[in-house]
Amino acid sequence: MADEVTTTPIVLWLRRDLRLGDNPAMLAAVRQARERGATLLPVHVWEPRSRRAWAPGGAARWWLWRSLASLDDDLRRLGSRLLVERGDPAEVVAALARQAAAPAVVWSAGLDPDETVDDGALRSALAAADIEAVVIPQANLLAAPLATRTRDGRPYSVFTPFWRARLAAGAPDEPLPAPAALPPAPDPPPGLGLAAFEAEAAPPWSAGFGEVWRPGERGAHVLLESFLSGPLAHYATDRDRPDLDGSSQLSPHLHWGELTARQVWHAVEGTLSEAGLDLEAAIRPPNWDEEQAPGLRRSSGAVLRQLGWREFAHHLLAAFPHTPAEPLHERFAAFPWRDDPAALEAWRRGRTGFPVVDAAMRQLWTSGWMHNRARLLAGSFLVKDLLLPWQEGAAWFWDTLVDADLANNTLGWQWVAGCGADAAPYFRVFNPVTQGRRFDPDGAYVRRWVPELAGLDTRHLHAPWLAPAEALADAGVTLGETYPEPIVEHGEARLRALAAYEAVRTR
Ligand SMILES: Cc1cc2nc3c(=O)[nH]c(=O)nc-3n(C[C@H](O)[C@H](O)[C@H](O)COP(=O)(O)OP(=O)(O)OC[C@H]3O[C@@H](n4cnc5c(N)ncnc54)[C@H](O)[C@@H]3O)c2cc1C
Structure with a gap:
């Protein structure tokens, strides 16, 4: 030295x-x-x-x-x-x-x-x-994106065998310690200060972000610790509920590399071992899904599996670098998307008249983040109910998500549109009313993000247009004035989507 x-x-x-x-x-x-x-x-x-x-x-x-x-x-x-x-x-x-x-x-x-x-x-x-x-x-990945390949050397296009192969390759390395001290920076260091970029870092809609987030490595570890000591135990059951703080919300920290996936992996393993439980038993399929497995073990397997989806997204993006703009399955390039700027704007602003979709879009706008289930519902509504291109949705998310991540966003949107790897079957068209009732059963999510409906009885909350006039009046809701009428009729929209998909499927 x-x-x-x-x-x-x-x-x-x-x-x-x-x-x-x-x-x-x-x-x-x-x-x-x-x-x-x-x-x-x-x-x-x-x-x-x-x-x-x-x-x-x-x-x-x-x-x-x-x-x-x-x-x-x-x-x-x-x-x-x-x-x-x-x-x-x-x-x-x-x-x-x-x-x-x-x-x-x-x-x-x-x-x-x-x-x-x-x-x-x-x-x-x-x-x-x-x-x-x-x-x-x-x-910041558990392994290099293309380290795992099929037996004949091709990239995987289905998640479960991909994740099984990744797990078979062994646990990720232990995280490295931070340096105890750093060599000095050259004096005086040249260049612009951070202040030069402050105006570009304050989009007009970001005023509320600071109430939700603490960007940076220290904030990431505080959030990880609070996740491990609280929501992790119920993650397997609560993660799908946008009305509960059931998931980790670590996505922006992971995207910006303030925290690595293997730090999360080993922290989850540490929590399990403190409880006398074994990671091996939590991650091997089908154990992660065993109903009878102890909650913490099942939940740990489930959260690591979500890290697996993140790995899969990066695997796909590395193998198919054109997919942020084009569908993985080429036949979808000819999909008969509609052009409807008014409907697109209603979706972006959370004014579709479907409460759970509007709650999702307003959560995104106000906090820079959206719950995964809500991403699925809002995304499905755009591409299936409105028949608008998934690329429009991906672009809006790209601009409004603090965790906007090219690999995950591309996978998510192609999954929703049914045109990507291991995607949702085209005939699955989420019904925003039944999905709302299922994943936001007490209506807390809708009431939080769509306050003009807060007074409506839970029975009517996810379909206000079906509510009796008296219930609407009691809640101070006037459809078309205080809250929009639905911009499509879901049953008709579903049939229109199925016809469009059928045309592409048989090409
Ligand atoms: C249409 C659509 C767009 C999406 N866009 C993004 C995006 O731009 N950036 C992004 O990070 N995620 C995206 N996702 C994936 C997922 O919704 C988020 O990662 C998740 O909601 C983040 O919340 P969390 O940190 O509480 O996740 P947790 O449930 O706590 O999961 C832990 C971590 O695993 C990863 N993860 C979880 N779910 C997924 C998934 N389905 N795909 C890939 N990685 C996952 C994330 O890094 C997450 O932080 C998108 C999903 C959809 C359906």
Whole structure:
């Protein structure tokens, strides 16, 4: 190890791994800096929205800015700081390394197709400048996206065999510790401060986000701990209920890499073992679904299985990089979607007249997040009841979700539309009334997000147009004035959707 610290830095490019703990790229950069007696320059490149279709959307930028601020605080506690620059990440990082005469740039390999392209561009630019590129495998998936393949070497297109194969490959590695201290940043560090991006991180609808979320690594661990000590025990039964806080809500933290999937995995395993239970028995199908299994074991298997869906989504995106914009199954490219801007706007604003769909869309708008069951119902309503393209839904989610994630969003939307891998059968058209009654039985979800219906008796809450005039009057509801009439008749819409799907199916 070199004794003297020079001002020449090792550049550490932090893209979506905004954490100190379990961060192999950070540990590798620290090691390089110590060995060479160099400083360490951690940098994030803030991308202009116009740079590419899947640059972070409005709500995601709200999150990202705060996550970067939190990371900067954490880096400062260890004697470093975060540099934030603007532009094309590969160009900016390469220019920075050249100007600082850095011997090496260290980063975690990209996950999304665009990120992989950026990786290639940065490698080339660094090679041309004779700077070493140290690309560390991603730690934010349990395994590399394409590490698991079928026997004949193809990607999986069905979840259960994929997950079975992943589990057979063994438990993920133990998470790595955070560095105890960091080499200093070069003095004075060049570049823009985070304040330069604050205006871009405040979309007009984000005023309420701060009441719900605490972006950053510390917030992620607080949330994980409270999930493990509370909702986890009932996750298997409560996770499908949007009226209960039954799921972890860790999705934005996982997306931004403030927490890794293997940290969640090992934390769940730790909770099980404290209760004297065995992870093995929780994860092997069909045990995860055993009705008679102890609640905690079954619930642990269920939450790890959701991490499995996340792995599957990344597997599919890596294997089929065109799917964020195009259906996996080609015959759906000719699907007879409608063009109806008024209906699309009603859906976006939560004014369809179907309470559970409207609650879902308003939860999204107000909090930047939507419960999984609600995503399924709102998504199904868009593509089946309204017969509007799933890509419109994916684009709206991309702009309004704090957890907007290209792999998960693509999988979710193609699942709902029935055009992706292991997707919902086309003939399954969710009925928003019966689904509302089933998953929001007391109406708490609708009352919370659609307050103009709050006074309506639960019997009528999910179908106010069927309520007797007296019940509506007692609740202060005037359909078409205080709350919309349904914008479609579900029975007719269902038949229209089935006919459209049938036409494509038989092509
Ligand atoms: C139309 C549609 C769009 C979606 N868009 C996104 C998105 O942009 N970003 C996103 O993270 N998830 C998306 N999902 C998946 C899922 O709805 C969310 O991951 C989940 O609601 C997050 O809540 P949670 O953290 O409480 O999940 P939990 O139930 O606590 O699950 C733990 C973690 O597992 C992962 N996970 C859970 N369910 C899924 C799933 N079905 N697919 C992939 N990963 C999953 C998430 O990382 C989640 O944080 C979408 C689903 C649908 C149907």
